[in-house]
Amino acid sequence: xxxxxxxxxxxxxxxxxxxxxxxxxxxxxxxxxxxSAPYGTRGTLSCVSLAGTSPFGQHTPSSSSSGYFSNGQSxxxxxxxxxxxxxxxxxxxxxxxxxxxxxPCLTSALPTEFAATRSQSGTAVRKLPYDFWANMPxxxxxxxxxxxxxxxxxxxxxxxxEFHGYCFDGQLWTRFDATDFYQNIPAESLAKIxxxxxxxxxxxxxxxxxxxxxxxRAEVVVTACKNLINATLEGCRNFQKSTLHNLIKANEKxxxxxxxxxxxxxxxxxxxxxxxxxxxxxxxxxWCKHMDARGIKIVVLNCPKLRDVxxxxxxxxxxxxxxxxxxxxxxxxRLVLNGCVELTDDALRTMxxxxxxxxxxxxxxxxxxxxxxxxxxxSRCRHLTDRGVAALGYLVPELEGLQLSGCTALTDSAxxxxxxxxxxxxxxxxxxxxxxxxxxxxxxLAKAPCAAKLxxxxxxxxxxxxxxxxxxxxxxxxxxxxxxxDNTRIGDLVLAEAAAMVRTRAARSSVRGSRPCIGLHLVVxxxxxxxxxxxxxxxxxxxxxxxxxxxxxxxxxxxxxxxxFYGWQQTVDQHTQRVLRGDYSAAGRLERKxxxxxxxxxxxGATGAGIRRRRRRAREAQLLHADEEEGGGRRRARTVAxxxxxx
Amino acid sequence: MGLAYNTYLNSNKIYxxxxxxxxxxxxxxxxxxxxxxxxxxxxxxxxxxxxxxxxPIERSMxxxxxxxxxxxxxxxxxTVGWKYDKAYESSEKYKEGKFILEAELLCxxx
Numbered sequence: 001x002x003x004x005x006x007x008x009x010x011x012x013x014x015x016x017x018x019x020x021x022x023x024x025x026x027x028x029x030x031x032x033x034x035x036s037a038p039y040g041t042r043g044t045l046s047c048v049s050l051a052g053t054s055p056f057g058q059h060t061p062s063s064s065s066s067g068y069f070s071n072g073q074s075x076x077x078x079x080x081x082x083x084x085x086x087x088x089x090x091x092x093x094x095x096x097x098x099x100x101x102x103x104p105c106l107t108s109a110l111p112t113e114f115a116a117t118r119s120q121s122g123t124a125v126r127k128l129p130y131d132f133w134a135n136m137p138x139x140x141x142x143x144x145x146x147x148x149x150x151x152x153x154x155x156x157x158x159x160x161x162e163f164h165g166y167c168f169d170g171q172l173w174t175r176f177d178a179t180d181f182y183q184n185i186p187a188e189s190l191a192k193i194x195x196x197x198x199x200x201x202x203x204x205x206x207x208x209x210x211x212x213x214x215x216x217r218a219e220v221v222v223t224a225c226k227n228l229i230n231a232t233l234e235g236c237r238n239f240q241k242s243t244l245h246n247l248i249k250a251n252e253k254x255x256x257x258x259x260x261x262x263x264x265x266x267x268x269x270x271x272x273x274x275x276x277x278x279x280x281x282x283x284x285x286x287w288c289k290h291m292d293a294r295g296i297k298i299v300v301l302n303c304p305k306l307r308d309v310x311x312x313x314x315x316x317x318x319x320x321x322x323x324x325x326x327x328x329x330x331x332x333x334r335l336v337l338n339g340c341v342e343l344t345d346d347a348l349r350t351m352x353x354x355x356x357x358x359x360x361x362x363x364x365x366x367x368x369x370x371x372x373x374x375x376x377x378x379s380r381c382r383h384l385t386d387r388g389v390a391a392l393g394y395l396v397p398e399l400e401g402l403q404l405s406g407c408t409a410l411t412d413s414a415x416x417x418x419x420x421x422x423x424x425x426x427x428x429x430x431x432x433x434x435x436x437x438x439x440x441x442x443x444x445l446a447k448a449p450c451a452a453k454l455x456x457x458x459x460x461x462x463x464x465x466x467x468x469x470x471x472x473x474x475x476x477x478x479x480x481x482x483x484x485x486d487n488t489r490i491g492d493l494v495l496a497e498a499a500a501m502v503r504t505r506a507a508r509s510s511v512r513g514s515r516p517c518i519g520l521h522l523v524v525x526x527x528x529x530x531x532x533x534x535x536x537x538x539x540x541x542x543x544x545x546x547x548x549x550x551x552x553x554x555x556x557x558x559x560x561x562x563x564x565f566y567g568w569q570q571t572v573d574q575h576t577q578r579v580l581r582g583d584y585s586a587a588g589r590l591e592r593k594x595x596x597x598x599x600x601x602x603x604x605g606a607t608g609a610g611i612r613r614r615r616r617r618a619r620e621a622q623l624l625h626a627d628e629e630e631g632g633g634r635r636r637a638r639t640v641a642x643x644x645x646x647x
Numbered sequence: 648m649g650l651a652y653n654t655y656l657n658s659n660k661i662y663x664x665x666x667x668x669x670x671x672x673x674x675x676x677x678x679x680x681x682x683x684x685x686x687x688x689x690x691x692x693x694x695x696x697x698x699x700x701x702x703p704i705e706r707s708m709x710x711x712x713x714x715x716x717x718x719x720x721x722x723x724x725x726t727v728g729w730k731y732d733k734a735y736e737s738s739e740k741y742k743e744g745k746f747i748l749e750a751e752l753l754c755x756x757x
Contacts, residue, residue: 183652211650235653261668286756287668313754339754379755460680487680526681566678566741 142169151181154189168193170200177205187211191221198224205232212236222247229253234260234284244269249276255305258284270295274302281305286312286336297322300329307332313339323350333372338379338403345388348378352391371396379429380406386414393417400424405431405458412440425450429458431484436462438469446472458484460523467529470494474501482521486563490527492534498522499541499560508546508554515582516542519558525565532598535564536591539575543587555584568594651721654696662690662748663756667723669697670756671748678745683709686751689728695746697721703732711736718746727752 133141145166148156150173157167166172176194178185190212194201204225212218222243228251233239241264248254248269254277259265265288273280280303285291293316300306309332316322317340326332327350337343357366373396378384384407392399399422404410410433419425419440425448430436436459445451454477459465466489474480474497485494502520522538524530542559559579562572571594578587653669660674672695682689698718705714714733719726728748734740 179655208653208655210652235655525677525679569678 141166142171145169146172149180150176150193154193168196170197173197174200175203176201177203178209179205179207182206182208185209185211191218194221195224199226201225202227203230204228205230206236207232208235210236210238212238218243219246222250226250227253230256232258233262234258237261237263239264241266241269245272248272252276253279255279256282258282259288260284260310261287263288263290265295266290267292267295267298270298274298278303279305282308282310284308284310285314286310286338288314292316293319293322297325300332301325304331308334310334310336311340312336315340315342317343318347320347320350320355323347324355326351327354330369330372334375335373336375336377337381338377339381340378341380341382343378343381344383345385348384348388349391352395365394368395370398372398374398375401375427377401377403378407379403382406382408385409386411389414390417394421397421398424401427403427403429404433405429408432408434411435412437412444415440416444419444419448419450421449423449424453426453426455428454428456430462431458432461433459434461434463437464438466441465441469442472446476451476453479455479455481457482459488460484461487463488465489467491467493471497474498478505480520482523484523485527486523487526489529490524491529492531492537495522495524495530495534496537499538502558502560503541503544503556506556506558509557510552510554512555513582514555514557515580516556516559517580518561518576521561521563523563525563525569530564532568532595535562535568535572536595536598538562539572539587539591542576543579543584543591545584555582653722656696659757660755661757662753664697664720664723664725664727665752665754666725667720668754668756669720669722671695671697671720671727671753672746682747684728684747684749684751686749688750689747690750690753691742692746692748695748698727698746699724700730710734710739713739713742718748725752 145153145156153167153172157164173193173196176197178190190206190209194204201224206212212221218239223246225247228247231247231251231254233244239262244259244262244264245268249272254273257273257277257280259269265285270285270291273283280299283299283303283306285295291314293311293314296309296311296314297319300309311317314337317337323346326335352371353366353368357368359365360367376392376396376399378389384404386409389404389407389410390413394417396418399418402418402422402425404414412435415430415436428445441459445454451473457473457477457480459470465485470485470488470490471494474494478501480501483498498520506519538560542556545553545555547553556579559576561576563569564572571590575587575590578584578590656670656673658673658675661670662672662674663670672692676693676695678691678693680688680690682691695718697720699721700716700718703714703716705712707713712735713731715729715731717726717729728746730746731742731744734742
C-alpha cells in the first residue's frame with residue numbers, strides 16, 4: 001500500500017469523498033455496527049469521513065497508526081487521511097494533515113479502548129492502552145474517594161459493585177458526622193453505613209438522629225462499632241438503655257462521650273462506663289433526667305484520665321460524698337454544674353477544700369493543695385451564697401473561666417478573694433447579680449492581677465453597676481474582646497472610654513485599602529443612661545482617619561461592634577458595614593446625617609410644637625440619605641423614634 | 648407526617664426550652680431584654696427555631712393593643728412565649744414579626 005504513487009492515492013481518495021453518504025449505511029461497509037467498540041467505528045458521519053470506505057486491509061495499518069500520537073514507530077507516510085470516525089463525537093476529532101513521507105502522526109490519541117479494538121492487524125507496533133483506573137493501587141483509589149462527602153459517597157456507591165466496595169471501605173468512614181444530614185437520612189441507611197464501616201469508625205456524631213431505634217436497628221449498629229473514641233449521641237432520645245449499655249461495653253477506647261439529654265442514661269450507665277472506659281477524658285451528661293450525682297461520683301473516682309465533666313441540671317449535688325470524691329481526686333479541669341439548683345454551700349466548700357480541713361493559724365485559710373480547675377460554671381445554682389463561693393478564693397489559681405450568672409444571693413464579698421487570686425482569668429460572667437456594687441469592679445477587678453488578661457466580661461442585669469464601676473475596668477482591662485453591659489446604669493462616659501481604650505491599643509495602619517476588624521463587642525441595649533451621643537461617639541471613633549500633621553493619614557485596624565437600642569441599631573449596623581468595607585467617607589456622612597436627624601428630634605420635643613417641622617426634616621434627611629447610598633433610592637424603614645432613650 | 652427533627656444552632660450561647668432543651672435561639676439574636684411576660688422577665692428575639700405558632704389573638708399589653716400568637720416548643724409542646732403579628736401603635740411597630748421568649752421558660756444550652 002505504501003508503494004502506491006501519491007497522486008493515484010489522492011485521486012482515489014477524492015473519488016470516495018463524493019460517494020459517501022452522510023447517513024451511516026453500514027450494510028455497504030459490510031461490518032456490523034454493534035461491535036465491542038463503544039464508538040461506531042466505521043459508520044460515516046455527516047462530516048467528511050474518509051475512514052469508512054477503503055477496504056480493511058488497506059485501512060487498518062493507518063488506522064492503527066492514528067491511535068498513537070507522536071509515535072515515531074508508526075508506519076511512516078500512511079497514505080490516507082485519517083479521520084477517526086465515531087458517531088456523535090465530531091468535536092473531538094483532531095483533523096490531521098495528510099501524512100506524506102515521514103512526518104509522524106500529529107493527532108492526539110484516540111480513546112485507548114477503542115483504538116485497540118479497531119486495529120485488526122498485528123503488524124503495527126502498538127502501545128497497549130493504559131487503564132489508569134485498574135492499574136492504580138488501592139490506596140490511591142481510596143484516597144480519591146476520600147475527597148467526597150458522605151452524601152456523595154453514598155450516591156457514588158451505586159455506580160457498580162467495585163465502586164460500592166470502595167465507597168463503603170472503612171477507611172473513608174473513620175469520622176461519621178451526621179450534622180449535615182441527620183434530618184434526611186433514614187435509619188436503615190444510617191445503620192447500613194455504620195455496619196459497613198464497622199470497627200473503623202472512631203468518631204461518631206449522631207446528634208439529633210431521633211430515627212435511630214425506630215427501626216430497632218440500633219443493635220446492629222452497636223455490635224459493629226468497637227473502636228469508638230469520640231461518641232456524641234445527643235438528642236437520640238429513642239435510644240434504649242440496653243443498647244446504650246452494649247455500646248459502652250463494646251468500646252473500651254472511648255475518650256469523649258456526649259450523652260446530653262438522653263433519658264436512657266442512669267446511674268448504672270455510669271457504673272458501666274466506669275468499669276469499661278478507662279480512657280474517658282470528657283464526659284457530658286447534662287440534662288439526663290434519670291441519673292443523679294452519685295453516677296458522677298462513680299465515674300470521677302474510677303476514670304483516671306477524666307478532665308472535663310459537664311453535668312448541667314443533674315440532681316443530687318448536695319450529696320457531700322460526691323463533693324468529697326471530686327476533692328480527693330483533684331483531676332478535673334472543667335466542671336460545669338449549671339442549673340444544679342440543689343448544690344449547697346457546704347457541698348461546694350467540700351469540693352474545694354474537703355471536709356474539716358486544717359486551718360492555717362496565721363492566714364485563717366484551709367491548708368490543702370490547690371485545685372486544678374480551669375473552668376467552673378455554677379450558673380443558676382440559686383442556693384449558693386457568699387459563704388460557699390468565697391471558699392474558692394486562694395484555691396483555684398489556674399482558673400480561666402468563671403460563670404456565676406444567676407446566683408442571685410451573691411454579693412461583693414464572694415468575689416473579692418477570687419478576683420485577687422486568679423491571675424489567668426479571661427472569662428467572667430456575672431449576669432443577674434443585682435447585689436453587686438461598683439466597688440467590686442473599680443476596687444477589685446480593675447486592680448486584680450487578671451485585669452490585663454480579661455477578655456470576656458458579662459455584667460448584664462446587675463442593676464447597681466454604673467459608670468463609676470465600669471470606667472476603671474475599661475481603663476485597666478486592655479485585652480477585652482467582649483463586654484455585655486445591658487440593663488445596667490452605665491452611660492455615655494463608658495462608651496467614650498471604651499472607644500479610647502480600643503484606640504490606644506490598636507495599631508494604626510497606613511495602608512489605604514486595609515480593612516479593620518471588630519476588636520471589641522459591646523452590648524448596651526436597655527441602658528437608660530445611654531443616649532445617642534454616646535453611640536455617635538463610638539461611631540465617629542470607628543471611622544476616624546487620623547491625619548497628624550506632616551505625616552501620612554492612618555486608618556483604624558480595630559473597631560467596636562455595638563448592639564444598642566433597637567431604634568438606632570440599623571444605623572449602627574449600616575455604619576459598621578461601611579467601615580468594615582473600608583468606606584470611611586460614606587460612614588462619616590451617615591454618622592453626620594444621623595446626628596442631624598437626632599438633634600432635630602431632640603430640639604422639637606416629643607409632641608406638639610414643631611412636630612410637623614420635625615417630620616419634614618426627618619423625611620428630608622431620609623431622602624437625602626437614600627439618595628447618597630449606592631444603588632440609590634432604596635428606602636430603609638427608619639424608626640421614627642419620638643424619644644430616644646425610652647423603650 | 649414522619650419524624651420531627653430538631654434544628655440545632657451553632658453559637659456560643661444558645662437558649663433552649665427549659666423542659667426538653669431543644670434549641671430555640673442565640674444570644675446574638677436578642678434585640679432587647681426589657682420586657683415582661685406572664686412569668687416575669689422576657690426577651691425579644693429576632694429569630695427562633697423549633698417552635699410552633701398558634702392562632703393569632705388580640706391582646707392589650709402595657710404598650711398598647713397588639714395581635715400576638717403564642718409559640719410552643721416543637722418537641723414538648725410547652726408554651727415558651729409569643730410572637731407579635733401586628734402592633735396598633737406606630738411606636739411599637741418594630742416588634743412585628745419578632746418573638747418574645749419568657750426568661751423563666753428558657754435555659755442556657757451551650
